[in-house]
Amino acid sequence: MSDKVIKKEELPNVLKILKETYEVFVPVKEKGFYRFKVLEDENKVDLNFTNTRLSPKSLLFPQSERMFEYSLDEADEDAYVIKEPPKDYAPTVVVGMRPCDAKALRLVDVNFVNPEFKDPWWARRLESLTLIGLGCKEPCSTCFCTSVNCGPFNEEGLDVLLFDLGKNYMARAITEKGAQLLKLAGVSEDATSDLNKQAEESKAKAEKQIISHVPTDKLKEKKAIDLFDASFWDEVAFACLNCGTCTFLCPTCWCFDIQDEVNKKKGDRIRNWDSCMFPLFTLHASGHNPRSEKVQRVRQRFMHKLKYYLDKYDNGVACVGCGRCVNYCPVNIDIREVFKLMNET
Amino acid sequence: MPDNPYLPYPVRIQQIITETEDRNLKTFKLGFLNKDDEEQFKYIPGQFCELSMAGKGEIPIGIASSPTEKGFLLFTVNKTGVATKYLHNMDEGGIIGVRGPLGNWFPWKEMEGKNVLVIGGGFAFTTLRSSIVYMLHPENRNRFRDITLVYGARSPGLLLYRKELAEWEKRNDIHVHITVDATDDPDWPYNVGFVPAVTEQKIKTSENSYALVCGPPIMIKFTQPVLEKVGFEPERIIMSLEMRMKCGIGICGRCNIGDKYVCKDGPVFSLAQLNELPKEY
Ligand SMILES: Cc1cc2nc3c(=O)[nH]c(=O)nc-3n(C[C@H](O)[C@H](O)[C@H](O)COP(=O)(O)OP(=O)(O)OC[C@H]3O[C@@H](n4cnc5c(N)ncnc54)[C@H](O)[C@@H]3O)c2cc1C
Ligand code: SF4
Ligand code: SF4
Ligand code: FES
Numbered sequence: 028m029s030d031k032v033i034k035k036e037e038l039p040n041v042l043k044i045l046k047e048t049y050e051v052f053v054p055v056k057e058k059g060f061y062r063f064k065v066l067e068d069e070n071k072v073d074l075n076f077t078n079t080r081l082s083p084k085s086l087l088f089p090q091s092e093r094m095f096e097y098s099l100d101e102a103d104e105d106a107y108v109i110k111e112p113p114k115d116y117a118p119t120v121v122v123g124m125r126p127c128d129a130k131a132l133r134l135v136d137v138n139f140v141n142p143e144f145k146d147p148w149w150a151r152r153l154e155s156l157t158l159i160g161l162g163c164k165e166p167c168s169t170c171f172c173t174s175v176n177c178g179p180f181n182e183e184g185l186d187v188l189l190f191d192l193g194k195n196y197m198a199r200a201i202t203e204k205g206a207q208l209l210k211l212a213g214v215s216e217d218a219t220s221d222l223n224k225q226a227e228e229s230k231a232k233a234e235k236q237i238i239s240h241v242p243t244d245k246l247k248e249k250k251a252i253d254l255f256d257a258s259f260w261d262e263v264a265f266a267c268l269n270c271g272t273c274t275f276l277c278p279t280c281w282c283f284d285i286q287d288e289v290n291k292k293k294g295d296r297i298r299n300w301d302s303c304m305f306p307l308f309t310l311h312a313s314g315h316n317p318r319s320e321k322v323q324r325v326r327q328r329f330m331h332k333l334k335y336y337l338d339k340y341d342n343g344v345a346c347v348g349c350g351r352c353v354n355y356c357p358v359n360i361d362i363r364e365v366f367k368l369m370n371e372t
Numbered sequence: 373m374p375d376n377p378y379l380p381y382p383v384r385i386q387q388i389i390t391e392t393e394d395r396n397l398k399t400f401k402l403g404f405l406n407k408d409d410e411e412q413f414k415y416i417p418g419q420f421c422e423l424s425m426a427g428k429g430e431i432p433i434g435i436a437s438s439p440t441e442k443g444f445l446l447f448t449v450n451k452t453g454v455a456t457k458y459l460h461n462m463d464e465g466g467i468i469g470v471r472g473p474l475g476n477w478f479p480w481k482e483m484e485g486k487n488v489l490v491i492g493g494g495f496a497f498t499t500l501r502s503s504i505v506y507m508l509h510p511e512n513r514n515r516f517r518d519i520t521l522v523y524g525a526r527s528p529g530l531l532l533y534r535k536e537l538a539e540w541e542k543r544n545d546i547h548v549h550i551t552v553d554a555t556d557d558p559d560w561p562y563n564v565g566f567v568p569a570v571t572e573q574k575i576k577t578s579e580n581s582y583a584l585v586c587g588p589p590i591m592i593k594f595t596q597p598v599l600e601k602v603g604f605e606p607e608r609i610i611m612s613l614e615m616r617m618k619c620g621i622g623i624c625g626r627c628n629i630g631d632k633y634v635c636k637d638g639p640v641f642s643l644a645q646l647n648e649l650p651k652e653y
Contacts, residue, residue, distance in 0.1 A: 094378055097426045107426045107467040108382045108405075143636070144377045144621040251630050255650040282625035285378075285618045287429045294427045301626070308626065309616050312452040315589075317615070317629075317653050327628075327652075335631035 028206040030218040030226070033189075033196040041212045042069035042122065048211065049120040049157070052086060054079055063121060074191070077167055078125050078349065082278030086121060087132065087152045088139075091299045094148075094285070100292040109296065114148070116155040120208065123161045127170075127347040129184035130177045131278030132158075134347065137340045138281055157208050159198075160185035164233055169350030171239035171363060176343045179233040190226040197226045241366035243333075243344060249369070251334050255326065259368045264325035266358040271302035273352035273360070274328065279345045282308075303327045329365045374412075377621050380424040380469025381409040386444060388464055393529030397495050398460055399436065399448045402470060413470075415439055417502040418477030418612065418640045422620045423447060424469030428458045432617045432635070435473065436498040438505035440512070445470065448498045448532060474620040475639050478503055478610055483582045487518040489575060491595055493567045493587025494525055497532050499612060500586050504540065513545060522574060524551040524567040524591075528560060549574050568594035578603040584610045596643070606644035613639050613653055629653050 033041060045051050051066040056073065060080040066072065095109045132153070139149035163170070163179035172178050182188055186205030190197040197218045200206035209215075218226075274280040284301040287294055301308060304325075309318045318324050336345035346362065353361050374381070387401040400423075404410035415435055422430040437446035451460045459468070478499075488507065492500045500523075507516050521540065525531045531550065541548045551563035551570045563570050567587065575598075583604055585595055592611065599609055615627035615634040622636030630649040632638060641649075 099427055109380055109424060109426055109469050111376060111379060138623060138625075141622065144623060146623055147376045147378075252648065252650055255630070255652075281623075283618070284626075285430065285624070287425075287427050289427045296429075298624075301624075303625070311614065311616050312456070323652065330630075330650075331625075331628070335628065339631040 028200045028209070030223060031198045031200075031209055031214045032216045032218045032222060033198055033214055035194055035196065038072065038196070039069040041214060042066060042072060044212045045120055045122075045208070049118045052083075052119065052121045054123050063124075066122075072122075074123050074161060076123075077163075077165070078128070078351075080276065080351070080355070082131065082276060082349070082351065083121060083124055083128050084131065084135065084278050084281075086119070087149055087156070088135075088281065088283075088300075091297060092148065093295050093297055095296040097294050097296075098292060099289065099294055114151075116151045118155050118157070119152075120157045120159060122159045123189075124158050124185070125163060125349070126160050126179060126181040126183075126185065126188070127172050127177050127349040128278050129158055129160050130181055131184075131347045131349070133184040134279050134336075134342065134345055135281050137342055157186045157204050158184065159187040159189060159205075159208075161189045161191065162230065162233070164191050164229055166233055166237050167350065169239060169353045170237055170348055171241050171350065172348035173234055173237045174239075174241045174243060174366075175346055175348045177347045179237065180230040190229055192222060192225050192229065195222065197222050239348075239350075239363055241348070241363050242370040243366065245370045246333055246337055246344065249334070251330070251338060254334055254369055255330060257368070257372055259372060260322050260326045263329070263360070263365055263368065264322040267304075267321060267325050267360055268358060269304045269306075269321055269324060270357060271304040272355050272357065274302040274304055275300065276351040276355055278347060278349060278351075279332065303331070325360075329362070329369065332362075333366065333369055378471070378619065380422065380430075380471040381413065382406070382467055383445070383470050385462060385464050385466045385468065388462075391448060391532050391534075392495075396451045397448055397532060398451075399446055399532075400459070402445045402447065402468070403443065404470075405467070410443075413445075413473065415473035416477035416480065417506045418499050419473040419475050420499070420620075420639060421445075421447070421470050421472030421474060422617075423449075423455075423459065424471055425455055425458055425462075426467075426469070428455045430469075430471065430618070430620075431455045431459075432474070432614075432620055434499040434502075434612070434639075436501050438502045438509070440506055440509040448495065448501075450495050471620065475635055476637070478584055478640055479582070479642075484515045485580075486516065487520070487579070487581040488516050489581055489583040490519070490521045490523075491567060491571060491583060491585045491587070492521075492523045493591035494530070495532060496586040496588065496612075497523060500584060501533055501536070503584060504546070505536075508540075508543070508546060517580070518547065519545065520547040520549070520575070522549045522551070522567060522571050524553070524563075524565075524570065526553045528552050528555050528557060547574075566594070567591050568598050571595055572598045572601075575599075575602055578605075578608070582608045582610060586612050606647060607642050609643040611641055611643065611646070613641060615653060
């Protein structure tokens with residue numbers, strides 16, 4: 028399918044049509060920060076954002092999710108038998124996802140859907156999603172996506188990519204799913220070659236504007252055990268508060284906990300986001316804890332992202348360079364520095 | 373496994389056996405509620421399951437029965453925290469869930485035609501029991517050469533599966549060395565001494581042999597050099613690890629050592645494999 032045009036004033040109309048078939052999520056500004064929420068008023072959609080503070084991973088992998096339910100009432104025939112509650116997987120569209128966050132979903136997908144086991148909730152949600160990305164015309168100073176196999180107009184993981192070109196968006200269908208969606212929304216006008224040229228220029232300009240670069244070329248050949256034993260970890264971890272903000276915001280962090288919650292005679296099994304930054308994460312019932320020290324936990328986070336993931340899946344590093352952890356760490360621990368230490372030392 | 377790998381099979385507690393005199397270890401004999409589930413559930417000694425108690429959560433526990441024992445599963449559980457205490461207080465007839473089988477197993481293919489030395493300490497003897505019952509089964513016994521067991525606990529009353537130990541002791545197709553750290557029983561018929569010391573006394577060769585070693589970290593630490601001294605190569609020293617777990621299927625991210633998930637890539641590792649991994653367990 029050739030690239031299409033959506034005039035900006037037509038966007039509300041397009042969204043309105045989509046709303047009839049899909050649940051539509053858009054970035055919404057709340058208390059000073061953007062986050063993805065269900066579209067309410069298509070006339071108030073504001074795509075002039077840098078990125079959402081929380082990554083959109085929660086659309087597929089909610090912070091808290093009921094997995095199962097059961098009855099604890101002896102009078103029930105199926106008391107104590109654990110059952111899957113019915114769930115709704117309505118077709119959903121996300122409008123305005125940044126390319127880095129879309130790529131992050133691909134990186135996380137190899138964990139949730141692997142040759143042996145398939146996480147049913149992640150997989151079904153991913154199937155029900157269509158992702159309309161928005162290229163980053165003005166990347167920010169902490170973005171380093173171009174160093175980690177991504178970029179401000181990276182297409183991987185998206186179904187449609189939008190280029191913001193002043194009065195118009197240029198819409199590029201990347202997958203068949205994306206092409207179908209554009210058709211359904213009545214987006215049919217072909218982009219002129221002039222618009223196409225503008226899009227390429229905008230992309231080249233944005234890539235040039237990415238001023239943060241991290242080295243990754245030697246990570247693969249290094250031995251995990253040598254990096255694990257490297258001398259720099261104490262220094263890296265020194266100021267860390269183990270607050271977990273970095274893992275909470277990161278689009279490629281996926282660790283979770285499973286807990287049972289009981290209310291009178293009904294119970295639920297729930298999974299909640301968890302963090303390798305917390306000491307309880309690895310505490311055994313015996314009291315033994317393989318990562319009782321802060322430095323061990325900080326090392327785990329970086330080793331997982333930049334080395335274990337790389338070795339395990341041969342799918343690059345588990346970081347898309349979105350800069351969230353850099354921006355929101357209360358003590359300025361900077362993964363870009365850790366890339367350098369791990370790659371160069 | 374069912375389509376949803378997090379969904380446990382419902383099972384009924386058929387029998388509860390108190391194993392140790394301190395009553396901290398009980399064996400649970402479980403039967404599937406549904407025949408189809410039982411048929412689907414095929415396991416190999418060394419694997420584990422998540423036992424699932426509605427309202428309390430799940431705990432990873434090694435499978436103590438052998439696939440040669442039909443119609444039930446055995447799990448031996450040490451009372452420690454929330455879920456294990458709850459399970460200990462349950463009655464026969466109660467309903468729980470079993471999710472699995474999970475993880476890898478002892479290297480049965482590689483051990484064919486070899487001598488197998490089994491070394492266990494304390495209550496980490498569960499999957500080793502499974503292994504011995506499996507090897508001694510008439511269908512399997514010819515696949516292995518000499519089978520030797522060294523098993524120890526702090527005192528006689530803390531040994532697991534005492535009846536079976538006594539039976540194995542009488543057989544001539546397995547050498548059994550039972551030991552306790554100490555005892556005040558003057559008629560104690562077996563050894564007294566720590567597992568590593570008894571191993572050193574009894575095991576003189578590593579020729580054509582594999583060693584399966586499960587026990588508390590301290591036992592493993594001191595047994596390893598004994599095995600190396602008689603010439604066991606790291607590839608043939610096999611261990612089973614524990615980590616805190618949740619999903620048991622390599623997804624929740626909790627139980628890694630380096631790039632391995634103990635729940636899926638383990639729990640069984642050779643010493644050679646462990647030597648390549650960060651010492652973080
Ligand atoms: C592969 C494997 C096999 C095991 N086999 C046996 C066995 O045969 N018999 C036996 O008695 N114990 C075994 N354990 C240890 C057993 O899983 C823990 O003692 C048990 O989970 C403690 O649960 P709790 O709720 O009573 O303790 P709490 O401290 O209340 O734990 C809360 C939760 O944390 C997790 N957790 C805590 N400690 C551990 C731990 N050591 N390992 C894994 N998860 C943990 C569990 O999800 C548990 O429900 C095994 C562990 C592993 C990893
Ligand atoms: S955000 Fe910063 S201080 Fe908080 S856990 Fe992450 S690295 Fe440590
Ligand atoms: S920059 Fe930080 S928050 Fe963003 S993907 Fe990398 S590790 Fe995660
Ligand atoms: S227990 Fe979830 S990854 Fe191993």
